[in-house]
Amino acid sequence: MAEEEFGIRGGxxxxxxxxxxxxxxxxxxxxxxxWTRREQCPKNARESDAVCTIEVDPRxxxxxxxxxxxxxxxxxYWMDRSRRDLVLQAPRHYGEVLGTFALRSPAxxxxxxxxxxxxxxxxxxxxxxxxLDCLDGTPLIDIKPYFASTDSVPDAVVGWRKATKD
Amino acid sequence: MAEEEFGIRGGxxxxxxxxxxxxxxxxxxxxxxxWTRREQCPKNARESDAVCTIEVDPRxxxxxxxxxxxxxxxxxYWMDRSRRDLVLQAPRHYGEVLGTFALRSPAxxxxxxxxxxxxxxxxxxxxxxxxLDCLDGTPLIDIKPYFASTDSVPDAVVGWRKATKD
Numbered sequence: 599m600a601e602e603e604f605g606i607r608g609g610x611x612x613x614x615x616x617x618x619x620x621x622x623x624x625x626x627x628x629x630x631x632x633w634t635r636r637e638q639c640p641k642n643a644r645e646s647d648a649v650c651t652i653e654v655d656p657r658x659x660x661x662x663x664x665x666x667x668x669x670x671x672x673x674x675y676w677m678d679r680s681r682r683d684l685v686l687q688a689p690r691h692y693g694e695v696l697g698t699f700a701l702r703s704p705a706x707x708x709x710x711x712x713x714x715x716x717x718x719x720x721x722x723x724x725x726x727x728x729x730l731d732c733l734d735g736t737p738l739i740d741i742k743p744y745f746a747s748t749d750s751v752p753d754a755v756v757g758w759r760k761a762t763k764d
Numbered sequence: 765m766a767e768e769e770f771g772i773r774g775g776x777x778x779x780x781x782x783x784x785x786x787x788x789x790x791x792x793x794x795x796x797x798x799w800t801r802r803e804q805c806p807k808n809a810r811e812s813d814a815v816c817t818i819e820v821d822p823r824x825x826x827x828x829x830x831x832x833x834x835x836x837x838x839x840x841y842w843m844d845r846s847r848r849d850l851v852l853q854a855p856r857h858y859g860e861v862l863g864t865f866a867l868r869s870p871a872x873x874x875x876x877x878x879x880x881x882x883x884x885x886x887x888x889x890x891x892x893x894x895x896l897d898c899l900d901g902t903p904l905i906d907i908k909p910y911f912a913s914t915d916s917v918p919d920a921v922v923g924w925r926k927a928t929k930d
Contacts, residue, residue, distance in 0.1 A: 611826060613823060613824070613826070615790065616790055616823075618788075619788025619789055619790055620788070620789060620790055620791040620842075620903065621788070621789050621791070621842055621844070621903075622784075622785025622786070622787070622788055622789070623785055623786060623787050623788070623789060623874045623876075624781065624782055624785055624786055624873050624874060625786040625787070626873055626874070654865075657779060657782075658779070658851060658864075658865075658873060659851075660777060660779070660851040660852055660863060661851035661852070661863040661864035661865045661866075661872075661873075662863050662865050662866070663852060663861070663862055663863035663866060664860075664862040664863050664866030664867075664924045665863060665865050665866045666923075667866070667921075667922065667923025667924045668866065668920075668921070668922050668923065668924075669917075669919075669920050669921040669922075669923075670917050670920040670921075671865075672878055674874070674876060674878070676786075676787055678787070685824060685825075685826040685827040686826055686827070686829060694830075695829070696829055696830040697826060697827040697828050697829035697830050697831060698824075698827035699820075699824075699827045699828050699831050699837075699906075699907040699908065699909075700827075700828070700829065700830030700831045700833070700834065700909055701830075701908075701909065702908055702909065702911070706827075706906060707790050707792055707824060707827075707906075708789045708790060708792070708840070708905050708906050710789075710840060710876065710905065710906060712838055712840070712878055712908065713914075714914060714915055714917055716917075729914075737786065737787075739874050739876065740865075740872060740873075740874050740876055741865040742865065742867075742868055742878065743865075743866055743867065743868065743922045743925075744917060744920045744922070745868070745920070745922060745925075746917060746918050746919065746920045746921075748879075748880060748895075749880055749915070749916075749917075749920075750915075750916045750917055750918045750920065751835075751836050751880060751882075751910060751912060751915075751916055752912050752916045752918055753835075753912065754834075754835050754836040754910045754911070754912045754915075754916065755834070755835040755836075755912075756833065756834050756835075756909045756910070756911060757832075757833025757834065757835075758830045758833045758834075759909075759911075
């Protein structure tokens with residue numbers, strides 16, 4: 599009963615988190631998307647070609663110099679509406695219980711998402727990008743150039759997904 | 765003079781950071797690598813085929829279930845020995861001043877690195893991986909499955925790098 603209240607499904611396991619965190623992050627801006635409720639968000643980012651806007655806090659805007667020359671970026675953001683204590687999860691669309699580190703679920707000890715986006719435009723402190731699937735207002739943590747030489751692995755395999763989905 | 769003491773090179777710009785951070789991260793373990801000083805680290809991860817070990821704190825080890833089925837992972841770690849206030853940087857190996865968000869430099873407001881690694885083995889709470897270039901003892905922040913469908917963009921371009929390097 600109490601477990602259900604806290605959103606635990608059968609087979610899921612929560613752990614006690616440490617009393618204190620070890621380091622602090624700054625929110626560097628906000629991400630503007632068309633989605634205000636979780637059920638509206640695309641299941642994964644390639645399902646949508648919606649153009650989203652990354653609003654970088656003017657304090658950090660000088661850090662965008664050179665970003666306009668990148669075709670793709672890594673965007674890190676803080677999924678601030680998820681519980682952080684699950685180690686085993688039962689995603690609704692798979693039959694299986696899996697470890698948090700085998701999933702891209704927002705529920706994780708450090709709720710930081712990594713998304714690869716295609717950059718459309720940089721205008722002052724605003725970036726127009728395609729490839730996000732997060733809620734409107736999500737806090738921005740970082741932007742990095744995407745280097746195909748180190749970041750692209752076309753033949754990577756996620757075995758559990760193959761077994762459950764193909 | 766003072767600037768040089770704090771490691772600022774010509775053209776680099778530091779900003780005042782906010783007084784407080786906005787959210788906290790837990791260190792989930794440590795990364796064991798052969799490199800104990802920054803100058804020993806490979807310039808980028810594909811330069812080295814050293815096998816590194818990710819030690820996941822036993823508290824979180826149940827979260828590894830299913831990870832063994834992944835050929836590649838995203839590893840997020842905390843680069844705790846870098847200044848966080850640079851928005852413009854002059855990387856030693858390029859002639860140009862570039863924004864922090866156009867660089868993978870460890871000096872950034874949130875010193876979180878994202879590396880793509882090839883998984884060799886999972887044994888209890890230890891992961892053997894190839895593709896890291898960080899210092900020994902670096903704090904682990906997250907592990908995620910690498911999905912080629914969303915994470916791999918073989919033809920991505922970083923224009924400033926092309927101009928300065930090719």
